[in-house]
Amino acid sequence: MATKTGKSFIGRFGVHIAVLVFVAIWTIPTLGILVSSLRDKDQIVASGWWNSFASSSQSEAGRLPGASAKTQKDGKYVIEGNIFGDGPKREISAFGVKSSAPTQYKAGSVADLNDGVTLQMNADGSFVLSSPKPFEGDRGQRVYYASSAPPKFTTENYQTVLFSEGIGRSFMNSLTVTIPATVIPILIAAFAAYALAWMRFPGRALLIAVIIGLLVVPLQMSLIPLLRLYNGVGAFFGVPSKTYLGIWLAHTGFGLPFAIYLLRSYIAGLPREIMESARIDGASDFEIFVKIVLPLSFPVLASFAIFQFLWVWNDLLVAMVFLGTGPDQIVLTAKLNALLGSRGGKWEILTTSAFITIIVPLFVFFSLQRYFVRGLLAGSVKGG
Amino acid sequence: MAAQIFSAIFVIIIGVGGCVAYFWGANRLLDLIFPSRGVSGAAAINNLRRQGYVRPWLFVGPALIILAIYLIYPVVATLWLSFFDRGGTSFVGLANYEWAVGDHDLRNSIFNNLLWLAVVPAACTFLGLIIAVLTDKIWWGTIAKSLIFLPLAISFVGASVIWKFIYEYRGEGQVQIGLLNAIIQYFGGQPQVWISLPFWNNFFLMVILIWIQTGFAMVILSSALRGIPEETLEAAVIDGANPFQIFWKIMVPQIWGTIAVVWTTITILVLKVFDIVLTMTNGQWNTQVLANLMFDWMFRGGGDFGRGATIAIIIMIAVIPIMVWNIRQANKETGGH
Numbered sequence: 250m251a252t253k254t255g256k257s258f259i260g261r262f263g264v265h266i267a268v269l270v271f272v273a274i275w276t277i278p279t280l281g282i283l284v285s286s287l288r289d290k291d292q293i294v295a296s297g298w299w300n301s302f303a304s305s306s307q308s309e310a311g312r313l314p315g316a317s318a319k320t321q322k323d324g325k326y327v328i329e330g331n332i333f334g335d336g337p338k339r340e341i342s343a344f345g346v347k348s349s350a351p352t353q354y355k356a357g358s359v360a361d362l363n364d365g366v367t368l369q370m371n372a373d374g375s376f377v378l379s380s381p382k383p384f385e386g387d388r389g390q391r392v393y394y395a396s397s398a399p400p401k402f403t404t405e406n407y408q409t410v411l412f413s414e415g416i417g418r419s420f421m422n423s424l425t426v427t428i429p430a431t432v433i434p435i436l437i438a439a440f441a442a443y444a445l446a447w448m449r450f451p452g453r454a455l456l457i458a459v460i461i462g463l464l465v466v467p468l469q470m471s472l473i474p475l476l477r478l479y480n481g482v483g484a485f486f487g488v489p490s491k492t493y494l495g496i497w498l499a500h501t502g503f504g505l506p507f508a509i510y511l512l513r514s515y516i517a518g519l520p521r522e523i524m525e526s527a528r529i530d531g532a533s534d535f536e537i538f539v540k541i542v543l544p545l546s547f548p549v550l551a552s553f554a555i556f557q558f559l560w561v562w563n564d565l566l567v568a569m570v571f572l573g574t575g576p577d578q579i580v581l582t583a584k585l586n587a588l589l590g591s592r593g594g595k596w597e598i599l600t601t602s603a604f605i606t607i608i609v610p611l612f613v614f615f616s617l618q619r620y621f622v623r624g625l626l627a628g629s630v631k632g633g
Numbered sequence: 634m635a636a637q638i639f640s641a642i643f644v645i646i647i648g649v650g651g652c653v654a655y656f657w658g659a660n661r662l663l664d665l666i667f668p669s670r671g672v673s674g675a676a677a678i679n680n681l682r683r684q685g686y687v688r689p690w691l692f693v694g695p696a697l698i699i700l701a702i703y704l705i706y707p708v709v710a711t712l713w714l715s716f717f718d719r720g721g722t723s724f725v726g727l728a729n730y731e732w733a734v735g736d737h738d739l740r741n742s743i744f745n746n747l748l749w750l751a752v753v754p755a756a757c758t759f760l761g762l763i764i765a766v767l768t769d770k771i772w773w774g775t776i777a778k779s780l781i782f783l784p785l786a787i788s789f790v791g792a793s794v795i796w797k798f799i800y801e802y803r804g805e806g807q808v809q810i811g812l813l814n815a816i817i818q819y820f821g822g823q824p825q826v827w828i829s830l831p832f833w834n835n836f837f838l839m840v841i842l843i844w845i846q847t848g849f850a851m852v853i854l855s856s857a858l859r860g861i862p863e864e865t866l867e868a869a870v871i872d873g874a875n876p877f878q879i880f881w882k883i884m885v886p887q888i889w890g891t892i893a894v895v896w897t898t899i900t901i902l903v904l905k906v907f908d909i910v911l912t913m914t915n916g917q918w919n920t921q922v923l924a925n926l927m928f929d930w931m932f933r934g935g936g937d938f939g940r941g942a943t944i945a946i947i948i949m950i951a952v953i954p955i956m957v958w959n960i961r962q963a964n965k966e967t968g969g970h
Contacts, residue, residue, distance in 0.1 A: 502703025
């Protein structure tokens, strides 16, 4: 850009900072679920994901074993053991015996608890409680300690989610829905777009107007009649009303206005000379379409394919209306929505599932961004 | 599962093969019925003309049939159903519309939808424009734009999970694992349950859509900014205009048409917003919107098709002005072709 603004050092610096802030706001949320999905599930709830590279520290309370665990050593009564028992070991930095001073003593030091009773607690959780008199009672000494665990990253969440939460199966279901629903409309739309761009017939202008009108018709207008139609067809032929065929056709129908609109405006812009010289050479419309228009339209076909792919993959509404919720039909978006209800608060499952649902669109998006942007610029009237 | 993948592949082959077979076959059949080669000159011309009448309809035929079944018929049928009872069997006149006028949930949804309409398109367009202008001035602008553009590829459900994690609430004094509450607590504030905060919770849902759609506005506006003739900007600089004057008085007026397109596109999207509300709150805490309310009525207690259809009609009425404007605009552009 040739704008001569921001020439001063401060002005330029300000622009860099401002853009950096925007980029941060737009990427950090996604980064959050990516990082969380790779964290140990106990650590996700123990500390914020932005602290995941630091050791997670927490204050805990525990109780030493009671009098029955005592042994006698050098004329003293001693209770030994490990505060963590058989559980996962954490590193202790400090400990105490009063709730008002939970980190009074450093790990490894010997605390004097009056009447000659001493407690030593080490960083690995082992402790020695000794007393000149026998211990009494079954309730052991209460202790408080600050512990920390080293950062732990794992792919365990992905295994859990893919194989026992049903996300793997839903991933396949999403692919099953998306690929035919992307491929089928392309050819149908391309033929219609060519006819609307280069063939003269009565009613053409009206058809174009209708298609542009249909571009913005809310999906909500179609749902109830189609649901009734599907139920009716299903009952009449004695077949299930929620089928993959049904959703493929529905997505084809909903995607067609945009497809025709996008392809028509591109095909109408192809040079007239090419068409006319082909026609003079005796080529029919069919031949012109197949041999000239289709190859030349590759970029716009790719744009539409990406759009439709992302739209169908990310769709929740159509899938919830036209597909069942059983494991053999539920798609990723619907599954994620169901998990939000049934596994709410289990962030290791939610973040991992969410990341799996967005990984395919992100990949498609990054590898084919050029075509995506081109389609966006050509057809920015549909709005998702 | 293998059978499912197999059937998907099978359908692709059948679907594409069927399309090719149809278009090729129909075309061939037309040539056979009205031959233009190997007949006398006059007959050939006659037949060519007849082919010219029929062929366009062969090309647009499949598209028309699908559009008729999936969009045109449903629009009419939805209007029709809005005058019928919950099962769609007995005529109730305007009863559904009377219900709509008095229903508290519906009124609340319309209010929220208006709130969304007032905030989201404006915020997306404004932020998109600012980011487009700023990123044009720096060497890593393309990378920055890619990253801001990225959420556009994320589903609304995925984005909802992402932001629900940001809004996550823990009691005061506990370790906050939600970023927003962690920041608030770090600066000594009170952690909040953001998605149930009366009135303001709507805005926390809107943030999600703004986060997704700003990239869209940015890309479109960025390309429009590139189309501004440099002479106009240079002339403004020579005349001593400051950056803000250049932005508001030179750049913005020249891309006004594009701003309108971006604004209306996002407006339509906002009217249809459904997934975000469903996954974040399902309309609780006064966050209901029309699209989600309609979905709710479609299936509530076995489904009330009459009321569902009525809500759909309300959404449609809101879209009609934009639809008319689009068609006029397109007619102007294609008038010469």
